[in-house]
Amino acid sequence: MRHRAVVRPRVVAFMVAAMLATGAQALPSFEEVRRDFRPSDSLLLDRNGEVLQRLRTDSSVRRGQWLALGDVSPALRHAILLSEDKRFYEHSGVDWRAVSSAAWGNLWNRKTRGASTITMQLAGLLDSELHMGPGGRSMAQKIGQTLAARELEARWRKDQMLEAYLNLVPLRGEIVGIDALSRSLFGKAAHGLDEREAAIAAAMVRGPNAKPALIARRACEVLRVMQADPGTPHASAPVSCAGLDLFASTVVQQRTLNAGDGIAPHLARQLLRADPTNPGSRPPLAVRTTLHAPLQRLAVETLRQQLRELQGRHVEDGAVVVLDNASGEVMAWVGSSGELSAAAEVDGVQALRQPGSTLKPFLYAQAIAEQRLTAASLLEDSEAQIATASGLYIPQNYDRHFKGWVSVRTALASSLNVPAVRTLVMVSPDAFQRQLQAAGLPLKESGDYYGYSLALGSAEVSLLNLTNAYRTLANGGRFGPTRVVPATAAGNKAKPESTQAIDSRAAFIVGDILSDANARALTFGADSVLGTRFWSAVKTGTSKDMRDNWAIGWSQRYTVGVWVGNAAGAPMWDVSGTSGAAPVWAALMQQLHQKLPSRAPAPPAGLVRQAVQFGDQREASRDEWFLEGTQQAVVATDADGETAPQPGQATLATPRITSPVAGTIIALDPDIPPQHQRLRFTAAGPDQRWRLDGKPLARGAELRWLPWPGRHTLQLMDARGALLDEIRFEVRGAGLATGARPADVRAAR
Template sequence: MRRRALLVVLLTGGCALPAAALPSFAEVKAAHPTSETRFLDRHGELLQRQRTDPTVRQGAWVALPEVSPALRGALVYSEDRRFYEHSGVDWQAVAAAAWGNLWNTRTRGASTLTMQLAGLLDSDLKAGANGRRWTQKAGQAVWAQWLETRWRKDQILEAYLNRVPFRGEIVGVDALARSLFAKAPHGLNADEAAITAALVRAPNAAPERVAARACEVQQAMARAQGAKADCLSVRLLAGSVLRDRRWAASEGDAPHAARRALAEWRQQAGTRAVPAQVRTTLWAPLQREAQTLLQRQLRSLLGRRVEDGAVVVLDNTSGEVLAWVGSSGLLSQAAEVDGVTALRQPGSTLKPFLYAQALAEKRLSAASLIEDAPTHIPTAGGLYIPQNYDRHFRGWVSVRTALASSLNIPAVRTLAMVSPEDFAVQLLRLGLPLRESGDYYGLGLALGSPEVSLLSLANAYRTLANQGRHAPVAPLLAGPRLAVRSEAVLDPGAAFIVGDILSDANARAATFGTDSLLATRVWTAVKTGTSKDMRDNWAVGWSQRYTVGVWVGNASGAPMGDVSGTTGAAPVWAGLMRWLHERQPSRAPTPPAGVVAQAVRFGQQLEPARREWFIAGTEQPLFALGTDSDSGAPALRPRILSPATGTILAIDPDIPPAHQRLTLRAEAGHVRWRIDGQPLGKGQEVAWMPWPGKHQIELLNARGEVLDRVRIEVRGAGVRPTTATPRRPPARNPVAGTS
């Protein structure tokens, strides 16, 4: 047996192999298999590694200069000391091995690095359970000599390091360095290099044996240099790393975006195959900045029961995603949940679209007055009693103040004008995926009762940035794509006016103060929002070029502790806008056609005079309650404040009728009242004795024109008046009925 092996080795020196049967170095490198997909940013910078082959751990190809000199030296010294001297077959080692076999003495072995590489490149040369057959060894020798004539030594060593199996499922130096030592191959030190070299000889040996072999390598190298090696550190290190696998299945700065991009790639390719590399539209510096700002903000909220967040940044023109941070990473107990696509209640962030619709329908202008006062609105489920976030009421305010200061009651009144169903249709056109109809959500739709994703909400705000033109978010995959036509879903004038309001620091001062984080040094428009019980808070807004959306909350849906949009999400939003526009200006948009500016003032000193934007046809110089004494301008059309339409009253037969009068209230005093077509009285307040039945209450001006009407129902026992004209009880000390 020993003679036959020696004869084979001697014969192989004269063997030749057709060059066409063997690959070039470039072909081997290009066909390098990997168990992961590398996700790159728009400029080719690595963002994320995602394991996609569960059967093996094999990283990307590593160039030889990117491998630490310590590992290169240890490997060559351990496996093939004459690597740079022989031409593929180390005949000196062959002779020593043959002599050792003859006398049953131990030698290093005759297999060179080049021969081992040949066995890694050709599956026919792969060793079986009982080792390689003599024909395989001969083939290795032939391959090795051929490789040495066509490949450089550095190419052979580089290919070997990338294809050699190490421990278990680990193949190649990249996977080994990241799995065992949690670092890149260029960072391996002398101890780590010795352990790596030891694993080549005995990949699955016990840690004690690997440590002993690594110690031998270190001592041999030290003796060659006239030094001594201390093996204690390498023994301790081997015992720990060989029991601890540190290479996570996903590693990098964009795990959630990587999963999304991989799904898009598979859909586009029509296959479940795994690509080695995917280039995305993300911008790596921005992605890392968004991640850093989010984690820093959540750490500052320590103790307030908040651990999750998400960020998305869109390019206004192309719709490309520039940053996608799906979670707070290690700060979260649900880091796998993607906060960019998860459905959450958006709170007040829907208000800009509501006011845009009311402006477009010419129901309101930015200077129109809406009352911010306690109100009870009857609904099918009972009375709806909206509240402002700070529990304060500001009386009559303009639409500009109501939206910029995020007042809830004016928003609910506006939705009553627009109707929940029509508003829901508008939200669907903006790409917000409502699960139910507008009537299902009711007036709560104004305050963000449905659930939407951060991605769809940010893209809806991008529609405002593009003056009402909507287009879907572009795929995460970079590269050429078909042009997507945008659709006009909002009046451009209304979108412009809403953007102007959301950029107005003075208009938001009533709620946020004059030094709010929302006031950036460049032009931006922004809206915050907080959902019920502080379960979600948001900051979404845009500049001339970018739309930024931030969500902060808990993936579990648990409420936070006193964290609002301004204290939770807004600092991250403001930090990103500062970073994006550190050297890039952002200018206010140009007003579109059909928008006019006019100086306005307000009666009763409700708000300071200013210059305001209007959709053409809605402009007027004065907004007042009643008749403004200074100019004699007409008043706003008065409304009925109480009772609300749909109110149901119950008459109690045990209470004297005089104590069950209902007080009717209007916004202004120069009005007349009519019930069921019959006159009742004049003035801002009138008392009425109710009787059973359904009634229509109307408010009229001096010319008899109907200004407003409500319908109510009275139930229970009562005495009908004997005349056709309703009784007019004394107006003094009126008492409201029981509802």
């Protein structure tokens, strides 16, 4: 019996040792452990690597970032060593003095600290077969843990073992590692923990889920040992145990790592996610973006400050985008006002909203490029009733007043609505929709769906797309995509491809108008928030019922877009273009150009600068930009008593048919006499000659035609018979009186 009692344990020990020695050799290297470590939060970084946002991407555990040993406070490192393994730097994996002390205490039924060293605990964390179960480790596991610790000591350095231990040690609840503990319970990085906090953390390593009172007692013991140890990096003043109970109770109640301390949550949710096309993919650990952290912080705070000042006017949401003109890189992306919003999860940068008057620059650019208008052309700002398929469209100005005849420069800079609608009548909604699409503003419906209200922003666009469309104007009409990931990542091209979306000459003229403080004075005053001490061009907009307010503009280097409103679509109260989004735009532009100059762009080829006088002195004489061939010295209306342009002068615009609009369908009413259903033809330009269905019809700027059912082609000709413009329309319904034929129909003025 005695022989069996001696031999059997030896055989078992030998078998266990041989088995676990093989497992110990399979322990990973320090580099492998660090490489495979995955935080529970992914990081959104700015262009320089600064953390913008943390986003929880693993709900099963709470792990922070891997910390280098130098990023852990000296107080915490010392507290852990004194509490868990004070001879860590002396032993070779097993502290035999601690083993002897523990065995002696067990012999006399004295409660002592376990003999498990940091190296042994680390071995248990690295090998799943050595993990401690609910009843503690078995004898076989303890032997294996000892062997694995010896293997670690042979292959790893001491600083590597301590660094890995601090990153992998399980702590309170779901928390793993010192970084997660520091940020979730103490609200700071691990390098900032003081002696008291370090003592609490060390106590939690010993008993992760102990009650606060027990944690406080253990922390007090650690604190006393620390202060008695000559190697402790003491604080400037001794720290006592007084108040540790209350402090421990407060600390353990902090259960979550605050991921809201970031400043770019919406972009983080977009970029820090698994590939939806690959079911097995995992979220990236970190993504470096084109954002600039100081500018992002400024944009967040400036927007929130402005919305605080608007409290009481039913405004709680906003968004900001800042683009680099040359590269298209997004430098700031603020999706909401955060805690000020009842819908903070909604990303206002990508949400679709009505842009109001911010579409007008693209409309006038198109009209100028097509030579329908010049910057000096006069448009009538008066009550208008425009027939549409669904009834009469009656546009109004923002202030409900009309200004009479104004130049295109004044109409655009002062954001007058009726002249813009009259311009869209010339261009046509469908053609304007195609222009917007080319500038990166895809609309859900066709231009005819929106009708003439499209001139006033009745469609829906995102702040990102709208700001990039303004960047197109800033770049001489060339459209290029935006990007939030640097060109060096994901194989992006250093310079994205661009296309000519807007005539460069028209883009220059529109920019010159939007930078003209005198031209905008009619609506905004001579000294508005839109004015800057450097060159900039800007446009504001307010959608129907004051639901959205915008300020979009550019400088030589940057384009800034701002939206304020309510994510739920509720209207604001008494918020105008200059009191809502514009102050945020102005503050950001001022900061961007605090030390950086912004100069006016050079005019492209094909432009002429001409002195212009206005008939009846409707506007002050000035130098104006024209597309070459459209310049004129005098601009007047018939009411001014002015004569037609002199020989050698270009006309006000190329003659065009202004009514009816291409594709119009006219329905005749059989109960109304035909002579009372005449269709009005109008054209812009001098010496008009009309042809209908290939036959001469009449001369003059306006005529009234007795309609005949069918599809018709209406043409505008010059004196030499050259085609100037052509549209097609259809007449449906009752015919004319019996015996009448189309050839017999004569136009009436």
